[in-house]
Amino acid sequence: MSVRFDVDAVVLDIEGTTSATGFVVDVLYPYARERFGALLASRGGEPEVARAVAQVRAEIGEPGADAARVEKVLGEWIDEDRKATPLKTLQGILWAEGFARGDLVSHFYPDVIPVLRRWHGDGVRLYVYSSGSVAAQRAWFAHSAEGDLLGLVSGLYDTENAGPKQEPDSYRAIAASIGTGLGRLLFLSDRPGELDAARAAGWRAVGVRRAGEPYADAEFGDHPLASAFSEITLAARSSS
């Protein structure tokens, strides 16, 4: 299937869309899980860690939860693949450090990077909106197997600076930040609920339905679908 859009900017989901959920679940999640204990024990005074721990305590309604309890909750949230903002903040700290020291190299499906380079070369602005924190996204794009891809990306959005991914208001906030008309933005995601929210905000949206991904058999309603980025054709407006 091939789909064609006349847009100014594309906003990318990561897990399940640009990249394999299997890599996130099998490589990134264990990497963070193994390091939460040390992070909470020795770096709890760092402002970002302290803020995330306070958010975990608030979310579970246990203001006195100690480090062991917080670590246990984080592990349970990972098991559920819960996209909780403080979990994503703490994971992002550890992943960014892992990418920087060479422990981790991000995964992109083979069709993605060539198409992103082409769209960028054609003047289409590219953004990321993922449940992964902005710090994690930055490290992800900076440490791909094809090198640093951050030059392709004009901005990064997460559940902290934009809001939950299944809420139309989050997409309105991103559109205001990008400064582009709602109908000139295209969101690519593997999750129907995110596509619904983007479209409710007035965006264009395409479901990326890749074989083997958790949402591949989900009901996408009348959203246009693509099984690879190479099936999506953009007609970018000239920026003169």
Ligand SMILES: CSCCC(=O)C(=O)COP(=O)(O)O
């Ligand atoms: C580099 S982001 C790590 C992936 C992650 O933790 C995540 O939750 C991604 O979710 P998405 O919104 O991109 O499907």
Ligand SMILES: [Mg+2]
């Ligand atoms: Mg996703």
